[in-house]
Amino acid sequence: MTYPQAEVQKAITSRFVPCQINTQDPANAEIVRRFRQAWTPDLRVVDPEGVELYRWNGYLPPFEFLAQLLAAEAHGWLRLGDNRRAAEGYAAVLDQHPTAACAPEALYFLAVARYKDSHEAQDLLGPWHLLKSRYPESTWRIRQSFTET
Amino acid sequence: MVVALAAHVVFDPVGVLVPAGALRQSVPPECCRRNQGAWTAGAVANVSLVARWRRRRLTEERSPDVSDIPWLDDPDEACRRAKAEGKLALIDFFSPT
Numbered sequence: 001m002t003y004p005q006a007e008v009q010k011a012i013t014s015r016f017v018p019c020q021i022n023t024q025d026p027a028n029a030e031i032v033r034r035f036r037q038a039w040t041p042d043l044r045v046v047d048p049e050g051v052e053l054y055r056w057n058g059y060l061p062p063f064e065f066l067a068q069l070l071a072a073e074a075h076g077w078l079r080l081g082d083n084r085r086a087a088e089g090y091a092a093v094l095d096q097h098p099t100a101a102c103a104p105e106a107l108y109f110l111a112v113a114r115y116k117d118s119h120e121a122q123d124l125l126g127p128w129h130l131l132k133s134r135y136p137e138s139t140w141r142i143r144q145s146f147t148e149t
Numbered sequence: 150m151v152v153a154l155a156a157h158v159v160f161d162p163v164g165v166l167v168p169a170g171a172l173r174q175s176v177p178p179e180c181c182r183r184n185q186g187a188w189t190a191g192a193v194a195n196v197s198l199v200a201r202w203r204r205r206r207l208t209e210e211r212s213p214d215v216s217d218i219p220w221l222d223d224p225d226e227a228c229r230r231a232k233a234e235g236k237l238a239l240i241d242f243f244s245p246t
Contacts, residue, residue, distance in 0.1 A: 009218050016239035019227035020220035023244050031224060035242070042242040048232030050224065069239075076237045 005062040011069050016045070045076045053079045067093050067100030071109075078109060083117035104138035107131055111144075 002008055012018050021028050023040055031037075035044065035052075045054040053076040060068055074089025090110035094103060111127035114120075131141040132148060220241070221227045227238040 003218060012218055012239060015236065017227045017231040017234060017236050018218050018220050018239050018241070019224050020222065020241045020243060021224070023242050032242070035224075035240070037242045040242050040244040044240040044242070046224070046228065046231075046238045046240060048228050048238070050228050053237065072239075073237060 002060065002062050002065045008062050008065055008069075011066055015069070015073050043072070045072045047076065047080060063097065064100055064102075067097035067106075068102050070097070071102045071106045074106070074113070075109065078113050078116075083113045087113040087117065098134075104131060104135035104140040107135065108140040108143065 003012075021031055021037075023032050023037060039057055041059055042057050043055060044052050046052050054072045056068060056072065070089055070093045074086045074093070076086075077083075077089060078086035087110055090106040090113060093100065093106035094110065097103060107127055107130060111124045114127070115124035117123075125147055128144040128147055131138060131144060135141055221230070224238065224240055227240065230236075231238040
């Protein structure tokens with residue numbers, strides 16, 4: 001339902017090397033065990049060494065899927081230490097999909113990526129404080145609430 | 150750009166001014182208006198209208214699950230190609246229904 005969308009196909013093929021595993025195929029049993037796979041849909045972003053960088057479960061409609069895909073890639077680059085590339089990805093989520101379910105998480109980690117790149121406190125606190133006004137009910141606002149006075 | 154709020158105006162369900170390009174994915178077209186050449190979400194009547202539109206859009210978007218994505222069926226091969234192409238691999242575990 002999501003994959004036939006042209007924008008989704010373009011995003012997947014331009015940003016990732018895609019791999020699909022049918023968990024019901026006995027031939028894939030070893031792969032399912034190796035990845036500790038438990039429930040579908042289950043999407044994993046992995047690095048070239050096969051290390052998992054991010055995952056999500058469950059169906060997402062196209063506009064949510066696109067945002068999650070961008071955020072997942074950004075998480076991947078953040079974990080690999082490419083903070084600038086990560087920040088670009090998080091910013092793209094917020095620019096293109098500001099109402100997506102993963103947008104608050106993207107804003108939280110945009111701050112993290114920028115701070116890890118610059119070590120300037122304002123790069124962390126500036127975006128974090130936006131969580132209070134933009135996504136006040138988000139768990140990601142709570143996770144930085146110790147900075148709110 | 151900041152647009153003055155009136156009592157009946159909601160920018161979107163989380164109060165974010167939606168930028169051009171993203172607007173038509175998140176707000177009903179009938180709730181959009183042109184403002185100096187850019188789309189803005191300045192006339193969304195209420196949040197429930199947006200929610201109804203999104204639910205309808207979800208239904209309309211459903212179509213046969215076919216795609217032209219060149220899926221591989223081997224995670225190790227996906228990782229090798231990811232390394233060669235400077236990308237990350239995306240593994241989709243699915244269960245046919």
